[in-house]
């Protein structure tokens with residue numbers, strides 16, 4: 646397990662640019678040595694901005710999009726065509742420049758066709774099997790949640806890979822989430838966080854507050870927190886690298 650490192654950026658634009666470029670560079674580096682790369686995506690406003698920038702980088706990058714597999718860290722348990730679905734938003738951005746077949750994209754199940762979030766989570770865990778994410782992306786909620794693992798409901802002893810959430814404190818209440826078990830077996834875990842309202846929870850999580858799910862995420866090789874200056878504003882200077 647790797648200790649968290651903080652990459653502090655002067656502003657949101659710099660964070661978006663660096664996060665998108667770092668993702669591209671890492672995927673290209675991986676493709677030089679391995680056939681398939683598994684990337685686990687997150688929802689949220691910050692991530693969507695970074696995906697926009699990433700999609701712009703794709704055409705001139707040399708990225709082999711055929712060799713990329715996309716997974717999701719969590720999903721809102723709503724119908725397939727509901728615009729609230731993380732997968733729908735993310736794919737609508739990425740599909741501008743990435744040609745992706747359905748065999749490469751592994752969205753979490755939607756509510757049409759599945760009885761409840763638990764059944765959907767079970768199916769997703771089965772699909773995931775022994776897959777290890779090369780990069781697992783996460784956003785951070787103001788309450789310290791990551792994926793759909795909320796404070797006070799942390800299923801940290803779960804040996805399963807995905808869980809159904811029926812009473813999330815944030816709408817919609819029904820969700821599917823990867824567990825810490827699935828997240829923390831990733832090679833790299835990257836958190837993308839911006840804005841002043843996240844500063845207190847960033848400081849608590851990086852101080853190791855055990856109540857916060859975000860304090861428990863670790864990649865096997867790398868745990869990187871990409872922050873803008875506002876989100877990093879309550880951290881001690883020594884914790885920031887840039």
Ligand SMILES: O=C(O)[C@H](O)[C@@H](O)[C@H](O)[C@H](O)COP(=O)(O)O
Nearest residue numbers: 688689690691692784785786792
């Ligand atoms: O599933 C959801 O309801 C949200 O998308 C949420 O979990 C989000 O990922 C985080 O709150 C961080 O997102 P922001 O980058 O939008 O702050």
